[in-house]
Amino acid sequence: MNKEQLPYVGFLGFDVFGTVVDWRSGIARASEGFLSKHGLDVDPYDFADEWRALYEPSMQAVRAGERPWVPLTVLNRENLETVLSRHGADFAGITNTELVDLNRGWERLDPWPDAVEGMRRLKKRFPIGPLSNGDIAGMLNLGRFAALPWDVITGAEITKSYKPVLGTYLGSARAVGLEPAQVAMVAAHNQDMQAAQAAGLRSIFILRPHEHGPQQATDLTATGKYDIVAESLIEAADALGCK
């Protein structure tokens, strides 16, 4: 392990939800008071899981060209209303302001304990930024909330596409003025890693075995051959010689 790893890389693009921040605890925390106030009998962690479960299918409609690209904040809001409907929420008693605020829970997520220190160290050698399906405003607000020291925001909004479509990776590399091989994707999901590799990016896999809670069954190991596999962003920084 030394500084010569990934010598040609000039940008680290981060997956954010799950890789950098703990969305499940954060959304459960943001939802708890709302669910209780409106008499919805659902565990806040289950509510977070149900809301998040709609994330992939809602992006799929955009990827498939069935609807034009819209920011993730819009999809999250739609999905929130779907989940609330399933639990029989009485929308007549819920204000738009409450829904906007609850949806902003996605901008108030805590970083994993290693994330800020790991990014701070990686940033000494590499420009860093989200290469996420989050939109610019969402990433900006989350970055401020969680003190994530990124240099630029790439990903879905600047490419008008959703990972794992290859255009999200390719357009993000182009936006930072680099070839795909000069960008490394940092993510906790094998699907993201493999799409990034297919686009020609380098790959840094971070194990996040508790993203989905104690029962997590996915992404517990690296299922592909990646440039770096690490258990935290601090370990990734160590592997890249970033003190």
Place this chain on the structure above:
Amino acid sequence: MNKEQLPYVGFLGFDVFGTVVDWRSGIARASEGFLSKHGLDVDPYDFADEWRALYEPSMQAVRAGERPWVPLTVLNRENLETVLSRHGADFAGITNTELVDLNRGWERLDPWPDAVEGMRRLKKRFPIGPLSNGDIAGMLNLGRFAALPWDVITGAEITKSYKPVLGTYLGSARAVGLEPAQVAMVAAHNQDMQAAQAAGLRSIFILRPHEHGPQQATDLTATGKYDIVAESLIEAADALGCK
């Protein structure tokens, strides 16, 4: 002067060339060795002025719809070749690598002495970022070079337009999730201020009487009524209660 100024503002968008960084000295410094090596008898400051003088007309072709939007790095490169041609440069003796490197001079400009400290203080209260005609890669690289602590990059590339077209301001506000009136433009140019105001933004004018060197004749005073007029970003931070 107290913290209650601009209470509804949630983002400061910065003009960069001239307002945050001293492009004239930086481009003169970047050009000097090149001009000498290639036997071009032109003062580096004059060369910087001539190169910069092509900036407005080159963007105008895009604004007028005569050509599709291209990143500023592309316009700067074209303009560089135009200026070199005027001085009789022998392109057969100049490599592409040399031209790329000289063009990167726009990413290696020193901040004005007050800029980093002023931005650091403003950032405590406000999210900050370029709302510039520079492209994402150029702003990213310049931000790293000059240690500019911005949170996001807005402006020309995310809106595919060039200031003072109103869409650059409006699209930047939209990208950060705010109404125009919740964004303040920070710039050293009256034209930029007035276009920002026309788009509904708030206005923070910074006097930069030496941007164009000792003979500067433009933008020596505020020619409109702006929310704040300051002689430095530190003075603007003071005016906004940012310690």
